[in-house]
Amino acid sequence: MKNIKNTLLGLTVAVTTLTACNKAANKDNNAEMNTEQHANPDQIYACPMHPEVTGAKGDKCSKCGMELQAVNKEAAAEIAVKISTTPAVIEAGKSTNLTIAVTDGLKPISLEEAHEMKMHLLLVSEDLSWFNHIHPQEQKDGTYTVSETFPSGGNYLLFTDYKPVGLAGAVDMQKVEVKGTTVTSKMDYKPKLVAEVDGYKMTLLNGADFKTNSSQDLQFSVEKNGKKLQESDFENYLGAKAHIVMIGKEDKDFLHIHPISDKRFPIYAQTHIKKAGVYRMWAQFQVGGKLHTADFTVNVEEGAKGTEENHSGHQH
Incomplete structure (x- = not known):
């Protein structure tokens, strides 16, 4: 199998999410935050679902009300996402098996469920005309696999949305090339509401x-x-x-x-x-x-x- 190079975004790109965490009792998404100070100012705490919201121990997320969790920045920096395909050359119109490993550099790490799945995979064509949202399934060796059929030749972006146990959620983006007939983009990008x-x-x-x-x-x-x-x-x-x-x-x-x-x-x-x-x-x-x-x-x-x-x- 062929490892695909992570070409565009770093490993720890923060995902911006909004969710009905804790049943979103406050539906205007303005839950009060506990601003009590604690002794260790160097420790960073972040929302598990909104990692851009940070604070101190005991604080709650201003967007969903969940209690902030400790973030191990050194551990997060060691995490890598590796994607391989079978067959190694992806062809349009043919099923391709994607294998995704989220590792600490040595072996796959454990992931937590976020919105009922341990991994969300968002796939788009580079011109953003085609989109799919699928969910790789965990295997015994700790990797995740799923099949996809790309509609035409060209470049595609794969966004892997995941949350390591004990760490904040992250999104990894990688680009893959699909062989086959390339369809001329008809996207005009005019507002469509x-x-x-x-x-x-x-x-x-x-x-x-x-x-x-x-x-x-x-x-x-x-x-x-x-x-x-x-x-x-x-x-x-x-x-x-x-x-x-x-x-x-x-x-x-x-x-x-x-x-x-x-x-x-x-x-x-x-x-x-x-x-x-x-x-x-x-x-x-x-x-x-x-x-x-x-x-x-x-x-x-x-x-x-x-x-x-x-x-x-x-x-x-």
């Missing part, structure tokens, strides 16, 4: 308002046959009402978001987008045991500096 999939019409209501330097609401409505769906119409998919992935067109910045529902929107979340530019977005929801994937394109403008929300002095 309404998607129709499997008879459902999904609208990103505030998609024209996204800016950097502040928290952004993601407000969705979903209709079928002219009737708006309510929270009760959606089934939990991997422990959330929906799953949303955003990837930047230029730098391939990655955000993995887990929405909740509130009284206004059946699918609702907040996120913080750090870089301006064009982003592709995929929203997945489940109704009647069937998974549906809607795609959007949004343009994020540069927001005014100094508008960031400051939930606590411990947040960085």
